[in-house]
Amino acid sequence: MRQLELYPTRTRHLHAVSSMAIIGPSRRVANSSEGSGKGVFAREGCANCHTPPLYTNNKLTLAYGFKPPGDHPNRADIIELSVGTDPGTALRTRKGTGFYKVPSLKGVWYRGRYGHDGSVTTLEEWFNPARLKSEYVPNGWKGYGVERRAVPGHEFGLRLPQDERDALVAFLKTL
């Protein structure tokens, strides 16, 4: 599980459009925090699912509580585990499949909402362990009439010391 390859940091280029330079987080040379975040990403096994270079293995994980039939047409793509996020949209909605596909982390830094239901709005919030508590107030989608609720599941990276979590987020912002 833990045998992960470290990929060399891509050289980043600064693009200039007319006279204005666009310097987004993904276009800088990695600083030391981003570099150590890459090490945390490897050590924590993130690449087993978010596999470079696309930062996804393109597999389907099970919505919590879902057991696919043995003859499911997509069985070759199914990983028999759940990351434990809220299964509501995959199981209770009309178009629900029972699966959550491993999302690519390419460009994750500019996506505004995270998790399949957009419960959290920043990467810092996605990796904030406080979101597991029932009194948590999500910054993104809460549900109708709901003030506080946990944003459960995907507990990867939640138990890291703060400096490592910061480094991990800094690295993710370079993808």
Ligand code: HEC
């Ligand atoms: C077992 C597979 C697996 C592992 C290991 C894993 N993830 Fe994920 N990751 C997923 C799945 C599945 C989702 C989508 C969950 C959902 O939306 O309900 C996800 C979602 C995410 C998201 C939100 C992306 C978005 O667009 O909403 C981020 C960021 C992320 N993972 C980063 C990481 C990092 C960093 C690690 C390691 C500390 C990690 N993941 C480990 C499977 C995994």
